[in-house]
Amino acid sequence: MLRTKTFLTTAPVTTASVTTGSLNRNFLMKALPILILLSSAAVASDFSGVSAMKYTREAVAFGPRPAGSEANHKLQDYILSQIRQDGCQVMEDPFVAKTPFGDKMMDNIIAKFPGRSGRAIVITGHFDTKPFPGRKFVGANDGGSSTGLLLELARALARKPRIDDVYLVWFDGEEAFRPEWAGLDNLYGSRHLAAKWRQDQTLTRIKALINVDMIGDKNLNIKRETNSNPNLLQLVWSTAAELGYQAYFVNENLATEDDHMPFIQLGVPALDIIDFDYPPWHEDSDTLDKLSSQSLEIVGTVVLEVIHRLEIQ
């Protein structure tokens, strides 16, 4: 794996330079910048921010995508068509949600990359957008970025041997139908899947669930979400720092409700990676020009590395 090469390229040269003379030291001084470049390229290359941005752009092109809408159904078909190319098990989780505006058909989409340990790691995000009747809210960051990042994760995980099962879940119905976020008018997809996985015992196999939301902002600034599991917060923040991303995973706190909450409430170690410092939040100006492929690559690379670390724990 590229990750292993990263450590092998730097370590032996450093050791040799300490034990032998100035020749090796000179070599090290010249070679180190190249080795650092090579090692960061190796870490970044499994997950492509450019590819994640392309998926995000294609999702956003469907326009406003509230749960139950035609555009939402077209996006479901698009997600399914993409993940069917990734050599994973593809599952749908259709259900009827009781909303303040009546019953609505919703559907979570699940990609399973099977492992051999019996344990599971789950990475989630939402693909619906908040309904704003009469407006053109396309949710490039809020709904688009999580959809694109998960599609690129599926591509990066495709056809690789696994220790744990890795599930990727695209949640429907994260957003409230009413203008305000209140009561049971939100988190429809995650509440449904948490209840289903409680029934069939899947929850007992989950080592960790990581939800991503609004992670494409050009000005990436992710705070520690305080409803999240403390051990997972520690793992994600230390991984980000070791990859050189401490400027983006900052040491500040924030509490939000998001798709991790139904799992937290059922005792699953879960965490929300959310950049809530985003002025166009729920505005029609939440458009693609506010996003960057670098931000998607930073978060995707951290999540991939965390999956690896969880698997060998």
Ligand code: 1BN
């Ligand atoms: C995230 C994106 N959320 C909705 N769209 C959840 C949320 C709701 C976060 C209220 C903060 C406040």
Ligand code: ZN
């Ligand atoms: Zn939202």
